Amino acid sequence: MGSLRKIYIITGAFFAALLLGLVAFTTWYTVDESDQAVILTFGEVDETITEPGLHFKMPWPVQTIEKLPKETFSLQFGYEQKDGEIKEYPEDTKMITGDENIVLADLVVQWKITDPSKYLFNSDEPEEILYNTTSSALRSIIGSSKIDDALTSGKAEIEADVRELLSTLIDKYDIGISVLAVKLQDVELPNKEVRKAFTNVTSARETMNTKINEAKKYENKRMNEAKGEKDALISNANGEKAARTERARGDVAVFDKLYQEYKKNPDITKERLIIETIEQVLPSSQIYIMNDEGNTMKYFPIRSLEKEQPKPKEEGAGQ
Template identity: 30%
Template sequence: MMIHLPAVNVSKLTQRIKHAALGMFNLNDSKWGREGEKPSQDGADLPPVPPSSSPNDSQDKPSYQAPQGNKRPNEGPPDLDELWRDFNQKLGGIFGGAKDKGRQPPNFGGNNGGGNGNGNGGGFQPDMKSAGKGAVLVAAVAALIWFGTGFFIVQEGQQAVITRFGEIKGTREAGFNWRLPYPIERHETVALTQLRSIEIGRGTTVQGTGLKDSSMLTQDENIVDIKFTVQYRLKSAADFLFQNRNPDDAVTKAAESAIREVVGKGAMDTVLNKDRESIQRDVLASIQAQMDRYKTGIHVQTVNIQNVQPPEPVQAAFDDALKAGQDRDRLKNEGQAYANDVVPRAKGTAARLKEEADGYKANVIARAEGDAQRFKSIQVEYSKAPQVTRDRLYLDTMQQIYSNVTKVVVDSKQGNNLLYLPLDKIMQLTAAGTSTANGTTDTNAVANASSATPATPIAPANTTDSRSRDTSRSR
């Protein structure tokens, strides 16, 4: 059946629907369900008085009285036929149809005593044209509501994956988006910026081995317990949803495989004493490589090693060995510190002695060269006056000798006075003078020795004759 709809103004149609709905479904209206009725005149439209079945019934029951005016009997709620009639009239008025004011409510109970169905007992014939328009309107509203279900909002930090009959059609970023309604298309949102964490090595005992799941085998066939956490984010929502079944389990298996690979390449001492940052970098790189190989859409953020220790049964022995190793390192560091202190000092002393030796060498050579030059000069003068030069050299030598020794002057002609000579002080001064580099005597020691020596009377100088002077010169 083809239904041809006339052109309808949308704005007017909306207003009509609004007014019709208000009038149709307003329960506070006193005329709700009775809009099509007219005021009865002389009781023409009133329902007929039901006939009495027997004379006794008419005596026992009260006689039926017709309502007066516009009042219905008992003022009861409207029946279904009145609601159906009002609905058809208002629906016809919405689409421009004329209200059928003379149409009677349907007689669902027969023809009211008549067999031909004429008169007031005739059946009700609905308006098919108005009903078709109403069905189209209801379908249009349902279609609008259905299309409206395709709108959705993606929160900040999330990403939505659109699937059409199970096939991935794209992704939607944060904001207000639309897709084809269900069941054509669906969407699933995934939090990309959420930081997820998984703990590896919880200490659960593995059946059959008696070891914990955190136990790892090293290269030198020792066992260590390692506990660490893996933190990761999502970089592809589509891969995360459709390329793996259980992402957390995949990360756990990859982390266990990576840590066993890294620990198995090193000895026990290396694993326990090695820098943890290097182990964390190696484990992170291995986990990320496995995640990329299987296209899980997971980006490993960090790997944090919390604890590395030997198994509990050998913990005491390991602590002793660790303490011995620490003592070894301490003694080694102390020896290195002593070497760092002594070696530079010895090198400095050697350099100083070398410089002093070089200076002494230069001084001796210069003095020898000077003495040689002086000897050459004296030789020239000596050849001119040998005796005078000889006396001059003698006097200079005596002056140099007597200026560096302690002198005791004794006058033998004064008498037989007791003379005290401080031999011990003189010997000390002599030893001190020989130990000095330049051969000079400490003046303070000489002064002390002189002060300790008692004053000795010195006779006045005697005049020497020319013979004693000549004798001294002859020497």
Template identity: 30%
Template structure:
């Protein structure tokens, strides 16, 4: 049955409008709804009608309190739960709830890499001035220590890096920083920085440390270049001397070995000759004992034969005369060979 059909008595959800056409009265509608919620028909005391209001307010407040305690922790974050401002626990990612007003959650990103650069002009172990710069990448490793152990962990990291850099550079020589030992120095700086952060419970972890710059200051650059050139020249001369030494020592050893072999051969020759003379003397001795004069004459003749064999000139002393005859045997033998 429609609202205004015959026999319908003009009944509609908005109440009787005394058969008056037009939209329903909003005020009347609200009053009817309120009476239904409050359970009264307009009579009764005020205390009876205030109970539902308090109940509704409590429900709304409870829902708001529950909603206020809902938190969402992202995948890269950790939640630090505080109970009346005191640390309680660390929760992981996901939907979390804490009683509002009693506990709170502070979110900490544990995956985000932060960067810092530390630079300074420092004095090395061998009293040289050098300009050094390092780059640091770090992240939060322990959210609790990061939030509560230090008032400013990032500032502490900066100061710890400067301290580590000055200590390691002060214990190193300038040549090591400029040339071959950069990796060792970088590792020492990293170990010292990690030791300091651990002693402070900073809650930070250094993921990477790079030695970005190690050079003399601009004002001293020309002097350092002169020193480097001199060092390069010195190394070149040392290499040349080493090459010359490597060349001469084998030759000297070869010559020494050759001389030693020649000396050994001469020794063997002289000893053999001496042994031959001894053997010859031992053979002549019995003959000399039997006939001394004959043996002396024979030895004299053999000796003269050996001497004159290698001589090209002969002097002949004629008995009973004052003149000495000279025989040029070399010329005589030469003419004989030409005549042949």
């Protein structure tokens, strides 16, 4: 009887120690800065923990912990890169554009878990849902785009449209993840001949844009030069206008003075004006002052006297 009691005591002590150990080791947990946790009470979501540090809970099996990373994940659509090697899946990337051309398009989707409880329990394979939704969104946008846009200048717009549609679908599926970014990796044609033709088209378009930019640059240069020439002409015209105005004012002043003299002695002024006009019209002619008295015409030889007058000696000459 005593040995049986001793067995009960040892067994009870063992289970008590086991229970105490279970309580001691399952009532606390830590959450790293890069993690987030979900507390499950009898398998049902009770609370989401995002703050890092030491936390406490009820012992197992009452409450359990599921930890998920906060990091940003990359979904590679159409290819897989491992250990520096790239494996392509052309059956996933082949799609038809809006103008009925075939292209191969692959991309990368940046995403993260924003609601751990929904990520764990709203779907069995949330990443597979994301992959299939990405395929659907990309095919939908490529299917409404022209091949020229998909291969050249329309990639940024396609990326934005894919991200918007993908985010809308993921929110509708409510699987606890958010799409952060979408980046097209390659959009190309399925064979080399067509690819080369489009490469030539792209090169020609770039050459065209270069020529247009050069033409605009030359146009701006010539416009600036023309503007400078216009300003110079306007400035010269204004200067000529001012000069002519001043000359006209001077002529008016001279005319006013002549008119005043004319009023005082009209005959003398008239003769003076006639003589000055003759000098201007016939600059090489000689002028004689004549006095006609009867039959004999006499004149005063002004030019001859001017020629006979000795020229003044220059200073220092003959010394």
